[in-house]
Amino acid sequence: MTIEQRYQLAKAQYESWGIDVDAALAKLKQVPISIHCWQGDDVGGFEVNKQALSGGIDVTGNYPGKATTPEELRQDIEQALKLIPGQHRINLHAIYAETNGEIVERDQLKPHHFQNWIDWAKKHQLGIDFNPTLFSHPKADDGLTLSHPDQSIRDFWIRHCQASRRIAEHIGKELGSPVLTNIWIPDGYKDTPSDRLGPRKRLKESLDTIFSEEIDSTYNLDAVESKLFGIGSEAYVVGSHEFYLGYAVQNNKLCLLDTGHYHPTEMVSNKISALLLFSDKVALHVSRPVRWDSDHVVSFDDELKEIGLEIVRNDALNNVLIGLDFFDASINRVAAWTIGTRNMIKALLYALLMPNDQLKVYQEQGDYTKRLAVLEEFKSYPFGAVWDYYCERMDVPAGLDWLDHVNKYEDDVLVKRANKS
Template sequence: MDAKIVENYEYAKGLYSQHGIDVDQVLNKLADIKISLHCWQGDDVRGFLFRDKALGGGIAVTGSYPGRAGTPGELRQDLEKALSLIPGKHKVNLHAIYADTEEKVDLDQLEPRHFQSWVDWAREQGLGLDFNPTCFSHPKAEDGFTLSHPDRKIRDFWIAHGQASRRIAEYFGKELGQTCVTNFWIPDGYKDTPVDRLSPRRRLKEALDEIFREAIDPRYNIDAVESKLFGIGSESYVVGSHEFYMGYAMSAGKALCLDAGHFHPTEVISNKISSVLMFVDQLLLHVSRPVRWDSDHVVVMDDELLEIARELVRGELLSRTHVGLDFFDGSINHVAAWVIGTRNTIKALLRAMLEPVERLKAAELDKDYTTRLALTEEFKSYPFGAVWDYYCARSGVPVREQWLSEVQAYERDVLLKR
């Protein structure tokens, strides 16, 4: 390891130790945190099951940056490259449309064997897998409704898909020895104001109850449900609102998913975390960056990302929280997007862990708000960057922007030749 990196790290350790922060212990804790990288960043949410189907269900990707993955092998190759530039051991999050099979099979007929190559690859790489039913970009979702559809036959199709998805997830968990989180998000809703808001929600609850009827050991699979405020084509009404899914998660014993882009432009999920985890056992986060709406920009080190990390660390909530990413930017290098977003998420958690939390809590209880404000501000300029550099070097990944040259070489040698 470069001597200057070690020297800077030792200096930073000394500063943090004055506040009772054991930096070595912090890095050991950080190494245990798994971020779930979303596969759909690598190919603009196209998948491999229905290769000619256009995006639908409120999903849109802008940009035509060259080199996106066109096969499961290419996608796995790109993920390997990204993961080689990110410290720690993580997970990969699959959507159902990423099945790797030459068989003509619809969503309601999917089985674990259609994902065997993903399981084999994850085992070789030492990764876990998460999963998502795909309730969009399908003929049976073209009118904007799936699990809450008034037509029982269409509803049954999506129920069967949800049931199949849980069995696939269970297989992932058993085979890889890492719990799979299966997240249910549906795009159902109306573009204009509906007359009947209640009936679709009744149908959705009944459909979810059917999907979850089969008992699955939580060692292998954890179910999560994800809300949304509005979407493209559902600007006025979304069946699966925050209130609906929070109530369902609490009553049905499911994890609740909070997506950073699925709320009002002035809302933040960091302020919801402590409230939600008082009433549900586990939380799933989809860390994204909305820009005025749910536009899924690449995660940057902004105030909200830091606040999300601080909530998890200050409340000791990481053990009950699954952190996944959810953005898809087709205007920049697809591999770089993963690297930037994931490194920032880990870096934010590190910054939160390098704060004198107990001292800040004590000052707050003593009504010493001067100390609280002074310390939180001063720690913003503490040398967390030196600790991050050391962590990257220790993990065998590039320090600082050195990763960019590797991605640029990969683009030249691999991506642009596709």
């Protein structure tokens, strides 16, 4: 049976519930996923004076063929994009600046250091998102940045974040699409602190200074990202969820929810609808925590499905900015991008193919038996047939055929690259 034939049978089954499958695919096509560049080089970046990875971040594995230049990284991203349906965005950190061999401190970065990324994005019709990099730097060695007790160190990081917002505004103008500029810091303490309020006061003052410069929201959207704990900050993190939630709401900034930055029993999917009541937009970094913020490749698991459902059934496809954040060096990095991004898109399609309106009616009527029965029944509906058809229609490989392309790319490019190094 062909993909088309399987699709028509699946379509009829879904349409018996009043689900317009073609309309669902048309909606899905319009949703961009912000794909993080740092999966391709293990969060290394291209600074001339490159530092060891720090800030509670760890990448394990040594799969051959890691990108070591901007050109290699962009080449690898292009390969992944050929295997991912839709038109998407690329998420950059400041450490991916290109300075032509010149040492440029992070607080001195300018838009022209990202011109190659801008030109490349224009060529491939991609949006770009941006992040100041407040880790892997001598001025972050003690795990403190924007909350540091030393004013001179705080000022350095403030200047870096201000420079990042200007860079983002420039990129947004060049591409005609607003850049999400997200601030995450590693600040915290390994053991129980004697003062929790002081560092948070300093962080608030630093953020106030950063955001005091008017940046056109047509081209730049500001977000702040919390974390529960990290390596070296197990007892206390300055930028907690409560801190940033309050700051974002009070200052009209986006609150970014990273799926790996909460207690293992917390579900980020459960937070989306709550934030949407108080903010026009919510930002996500989707990863897969296993024991801690371990940033495994996104899997098509229950929580990912629930995230997709929360976005779709609340009609928030234009209100939730979806980005990815994982880094696995134990497997082929192009495959990691492909698997994780395809799974995120699958979760949205899965949600679009649910009888969401009818399920809401069952809930309002108190008919929880029927609601549960239908939810369980739809788990075995022919979702895969619709996904394969969507991939084929979007001119990317269906099923596991994408893996053949990755294997060929590994033989032709990655192995040769590894042998050179």
